[in-house]
Amino acid sequence: MRLYYIAGNWKMHKTVNESVALARELAARLSCCKEKVMIAPAFTALSEVAKVIEGTNILLGAQNMGPEEQGAHTGEVSVLMLKDLGVKVVILGHSERRHTYLESDALINRKVRLALAQSLEVILCVGETLEEREGGRLEKVIDTQLCEGLAGVDGAALDRVTIAYEPVWAIGTGKTATPEDADAVHAYCRKVVAALYGEQKAKAMIIQYGGSVKADNAAALMAKPNIDGALVGGASLKAESFVPIAMFR
């Protein structure tokens, strides 16, 4: 049986005080949550949020990291710095990193391998633009992002990887893929993982859906056989909207 895994990506929102307040509220309200839960505040709030959620059932995540362990890389944050703060999970390959900051699959792969080598868990995001979908390139895009993103990752390390399918056209737009459409892409992701690592690993792979997940669509999405959780942006910024998603059943 796969777990359900609900993650909140706070993106570039919230001061330290605001982050601490939300983390406190989530820690209290999600203490009886049955699902795996992660929150990813901004880098600046990680250290204080870590103190709030230490010893709770909420994991601390980061939204990105640099591809090197350390060195002359102005503006980057290293995997060692994240681990030092108690970060357990890092989101990599988010479409905002791919499209706004032009991160390539090769760069994302270096980060994936480094995070795994340093014992972190990884959420590897994949997803197509509307143009790619309408141009019939959906499967090709997903295939490339998964194969190149996971290049050099062995089967043991794969156990610490979660895939997040986030169609770019559904992020922050209020448009959600229908549960059926999302499930079909999740099934395709599983097929790609099976081709790379075998059926058993594919069956065990947790695949989250992301893109305008809200309390009122979360249960229908996660009722689908291949949808094992959610990577939530906007609705993760308030306890009122995130708690019902994490407590969807």
Ligand code: 13P
């Ligand atoms: P929204 O939930 O705001 O659409 O964002 C999804 C996302 O990008 C999560 O990583």
